[in-house]
Amino acid sequence: xxxxxxxxxxxxxxxxxxxxxxxxxxxxxxxxxxxxxxxxxxxxxxxxxxxxxxxxxxxxxxxxxxxxxxxxxxxxxxxxxxxxxxxxxxxxxxxxxxxxxxxxxxxxxxxxxxxxxxxxxxxxxxxxxxxxxxxxxxxxxxxxxxxxxxxxxxxxxxxxxxxxxxxxxxxxxxxxxxxxxxxxxxxxxxxxxxxxxxxxxxxxxxxxxxxxxxxxxxxxxxxxx
Numbered sequence: 001x002x003x004x005x006x007x008x009x010x011x012x013x014x015x016x017x018x019x020x021x022x023x024x025x026x027x028x029x030x031x032x033x034x035x036x037x038x039x040x041x042x043x044x045x046x047x048x049x050x051x052x053x054x055x056x057x058x059x060x061x062x063x064x065x066x067x068x069x070x071x072x073x074x075x076x077x078x079x080x081x082x083x084x085x086x087x088x089x090x091x092x093x094x095x096x097x098x099x100x101x102x103x104x105x106x107x108x109x110x111x112x113x114x115x116x117x118x119x120x121x122x123x124x125x126x127x128x129x130x131x132x133x134x135x136x137x138x139x140x141x142x143x144x145x146x147x148x149x150x151x152x153x154x155x156x157x158x159x160x161x162x163x164x165x166x167x168x169x170x171x172x173x174x175x176x177x178x179x180x181x182x183x184x185x186x187x188x189x190x191x192x193x194x195x196x197x198x199x200x201x202x203x204x205x206x207x208x209x210x211x212x213x214x215x216x217x218x219x220x221x222x223x224x225x
Contacts, residue, residue: 001020001051001052001116001117001120002027002028002029002049002050003016003017003027003028003029003030003050003051003052003053003054004029004030004031004032004041004054004074005029005030005031005054006031006032006038006053006055006056007032007055007056007061008031008054008056010031012109013029013031015109016113018109019110019112019113020113020116023113028049035066035069038069038070039073042074051077051116052077052078052080052119053079053080054103054112055070055080056105057094058083067097067099070098078120078122079098079119080099080103080115080116080119080125081097081101081102082103082104082105083103083104083105084105085104086103086126095124095199100119100125101115101118101119101124101125101126102125103115103125103127104127111127122166147192147193147194151192154175154185155185155188155192158171158175158189159189159201161175162186162198168182168183168186189201
């Protein structure tokens with residue numbers, strides 16, 4: 001897997017690169033500080049070379065318009081927000097901005113590598129130690145629990161696969177059902193939890209689903225393999 005790291009300190013880039021190289025000696029890691037660096041790197045590479053991107057996210061990065069730059073320059077290549085502290089609002093901001101996940105700056109190089117592998121495979125990533133339901137008030141958490149409990153077992157399974165980043169066709173193959181059936185399940189569960197698309201569904205999960213009501217299912221890719 002080849003990775004582009006934006007605005008990260010050189011020593012940290014070297015640490016993540018070392019971990020990735022130990023996993024796959026063929027991988028490459030590039031570093032960029034400015035939007036023009038992205039376009040320069042892109043022009044020198046065949047399409048599809050970059051598998052994932054990390055972006056140091058703060059107010060300065062927002063002012064620079066990095067999400068738009070990444071979408072324009074790299075299309076659908078998944079990217080990972082790097083933040084000072086992960087919290088529910090940070091997760092929401094990351095998903096709404098188009099990121100495939102979020103990781104803390106003080107995370108180990110191994111955790112960064114795990115996160116990059118996750119998002120490169122099409123999954124959504126949040127740190128494995130983060131309690132997704134920790135910031136909900138009692139009434140809000142109870143309401144969200146009821147919404148989750150009202151989903152049928154099949155709808156929960158579709159939601160789990162969606163949160164792993166799988167497309168409708170991939171979900172069809174996993175569940176061995178027709179694509180029209182999956183669309184019906186998505187329509188029903190979207191109405192049930194009050195969202196209108198896949199991104200909002202992932203955001204709802206990050207904001208509302210507590211670890212207890214998942215009952216052992218992995219709705220977000222937050223565990224190490």
